[in-house]
Amino acid sequence: MSIVSTEPALKDAALRNIERQVIVIGSGPAGLTAALYAARANLTPLVIEGIEAGGQLMLTTMVENWPGHRDGIMGPDLMTELRAQAERFGAEIIQGDVSSVDLSQRPFTLKVDNASYLAHALIVATGASAKWLDLGVDKKLSGRGVSTCATCDGFFFKGLPVAVIGGGDTAMEEAIYLSKLATRVTVIHRREALRASKVMQDKAMSSPNIDFIWNTEVVDIKDLAQGKVTSLVLRDVNSGKTSELAVDGVFIGIGHVPNTALFKGQLALHDNGYLKTHDGARTSVRGVFAAGDVQDHVYRQAVTAAGSGCMAAIDAERFLSGTLHEDSLHSTIVS
Amino acid sequence: MASEKVKTFTDANFGEEVKNGVVLVDFWATWCAPCRRIAPIVEQLADEFDGKLTVAKVDIDENPMTPSKFMVRGIPTLLLFKDGDLKETIVGLETKDRLTQVINKHL
Numbered sequence: 001m002s003i004v005s006t007e008p009a010l011k012d013a014a015l016r017n018i019e020r021q022v023i024v025i026g027s028g029p030a031g032l033t034a035a036l037y038a039a040r041a042n043l044t045p046l047v048i049e050g051i052e053a054g055g056q057l058m059l060t061t062m063v064e065n066w067p068g069h070r071d072g073i074m075g076p077d078l079m080t081e082l083r084a085q086a087e088r089f090g091a092e093i094i095q096g097d098v099s100s101v102d103l104s105q106r107p108f109t110l111k112v113d114n115a116s117y118l119a120h121a122l123i124v125a126t127g128a129s130a131k132w133l134d135l136g137v138d139k140k141l142s143g144r145g146v147s148t149c150a151t152c153d154g155f156f157f158k159g160l161p162v163a164v165i166g167g168g169d170t171a172m173e174e175a176i177y178l179s180k181l182a183t184r185v186t187v188i189h190r191r192e193a194l195r196a197s198k199v200m201q202d203k204a205m206s207s208p209n210i211d212f213i214w215n216t217e218v219v220d221i222k223d224l225a226q227g228k229v230t231s232l233v234l235r236d237v238n239s240g241k242t243s244e245l246a247v248d249g250v251f252i253g254i255g256h257v258p259n260t261a262l263f264k265g266q267l268a269l270h271d272n273g274y275l276k277t278h279d280g281a282r283t284s285v286r287g288v289f290a291a292g293d294v295q296d297h298v299y300r301q302a303v304t305a306a307g308s309g310c311m312a313a314i315d316a317e318r319f320l321s322g323t324l325h326e327d328s329l330h331s332t333i334v335s
Numbered sequence: 336m337a338s339e340k341v342k343t344f345t346d347a348n349f350g351e352e353v354k355n356g357v358v359l360v361d362f363w364a365t366w367c368a369p370c371r372r373i374a375p376i377v378e379q380l381a382d383e384f385d386g387k388l389t390v391a392k393v394d395i396d397e398n399p400m401t402p403s404k405f406m407v408r409g410i411p412t413l414l415l416f417k418d419g420d421l422k423e424t425i426v427g428l429e430t431k432d433r434l435t436q437v438i439n440k441h442l
Contacts (some may be wrong), residue, residue, distance in 0.1 A: 051372070051428045051429070051430055052369075052372075052428060053372045054368070054372070058368040058369065058372075059368060059369070075368075076368045095375060095376070095431075096430075096431075097430045099432075113430075113431065113432050142409065142426050142427065143407070143408060143409035143412050143424070143426030143427065144406060144408050144409075144426075145408050147408075147409050149369070149409075151366075151367075151368070152367050152368070152369055152370075152409060152410060153408065153409040153410065155364065155366075155395070155410075156402075156407075156408045156409065157408075227406060228406055228408070229408075249408070
C-alpha cells in the first residue's frame with residue numbers, strides 16, 4: 001500500500017466518522033486519569049494522545065512527589081503504568097494530533113489528520129508545552145544546541161559547558177541533571193531569587209559545578225551563521241550592561257504555555273491563555289470539560305492534573321446521564 | 336509491530352547508504368522518551384512510502400560519529416537525504432501529516 005497523493009486519504013476519511021460517548025484529548029496524567037475513570041464507568045473513552053504523548057512527565061527523570069511511591073518513580077514509567085491501567089478498563093488510545101474542533105453543536109466534531117471523530121462529551125487535557133524565549137534565534141537553533149529537554153539532549157553536552165535559563169523547578173531539574181554530564185552548568189535567572197521548591201534549590205545550590213547568574217536576561221544566542229550554539233549574550237536587568245558567556249548548549253526552563261490554540265473563539269480562556277473552568281471541570285460549553293495544566297496555571301503538578309482528570313470524567317459521566325446539576329454560571333457564560 | 340522496512344544504519348555504512356535515492360534517517364537513543372513517540376510514525380512512513388523512500392534509524396549511543404558530522408545536538412532528529420545530499424533537518428516531534436508533506440517535496 002502506498003499513499004502518495006492526498007486523495008485516497010480524504011476518501012478514506014469520509015468513511016471514518018467515529019462516534020464516542022467520551023473523547024479525551026491529551027494523554028498526560030490528566031487525560032489518562034480521565035480515561036481511566038470514564039472507562040470504569042463503561043463509557044469506552046477514546047483518547048487522542050497528541051504529538052507530545054504522555055505529556056511533560058515523559059521528559060522528566062525521577063518523580064519524587066507522586067503519592068504512593070516512597071522511593072520515587074521515573075516519569076516515563078509512571079505514564080506507561082497509567083496508560084496500561086486506563087487500557088485495562090477499556091480505554092482506547094490512538095496516535096494523532098487533533099487539528100481542529102467544532103464545539104458549536106453536539107456531538108462535537110474533532111479532526112485528526114483526515115479523519116473525523118464525534119464526541120457526546122469532550123474532555124480537554126491538552127496540557128502545556130515548554131515556553132521558548134521569543135528571540136526567534138532560539139527556535140532556529142533548536143536541536144543545534146538549544147533545547148527544552150535536558151533528559152533528551154543532555155547527552156550531546158558531555159564534557160562541555162552549558163547554560164540553563166530559568167529559576168523554577170523545571171530549570172533546577174534540568175541543571176541538576178546536566179551537572180552530571182556537563183563540565184559547568186550556569187543558571188541564568190532574571191530575578192534575584194529562585195522560584196523553585198526548597199528541595200530543588202538545595203540540590204542545585206549544593207552541586208559543585210552549578211553556578212548562578214542573577215538578575216540577568218538572555219538577549220541573543222550565537223551563532224546562527226555557524227548553525228550551532230557558541231555563546232549567549234546576557235544583559236543585567238539592573239545596570240543594562242551586556243556580557244557574553246561561552247557555552248555549547250543552552251536549556252530553556254522558563255515555564256510553559258497552555259495548549260489552547262485549538263479552542264480559541266470556542267471556549268472561554270483567561271487572559272494568560274489558560275482554559276476557564278468552573279463548578280468542577282466545566283468549561284464555557286456544556287458537555288466540554290477540562291483537566292490538567294491546560295486549565296491550571298497555579299498548581300501544575302502531576303497529582304493535581306490526575307485529580308482534575310478524575311473530576312472531568314465524573315462530570316462527563318453525570319452530564320451524559322443527565323444528572324449533572326445545572327449551575328447559575330452556565331447561563332451567563334454560554335452565549 | 337516494528338516494521339521490517341526500517342533499516343539500521345551505522346557509522347560504518349552511513350555514507351554509502353544515503354548515496355542513492357531519497358533516504359529518511361531517524362536519530363534516536365534507548366533513553367530518549369520523545370524518540371519512542373516518533374518511532375511508530377517513522378515505521379508507518381516506511382510502510383506507506385515503500386519502494387520510494389528508504390527509512391532507517393541510527394542509534395546515537397552506538398554511532399557517535401554520524402550525529403556529530405551532521406551537527407545533530409538533540410533527538411529525535413530526522414534527516415532527509417536525496418542522492419547523498421542533506422535536504423531536510425527535522426528536529427523534535429512532528430505529525431505524520433507534516434512529515435508526509437516534507438517527504439513528498441523530494442520524491
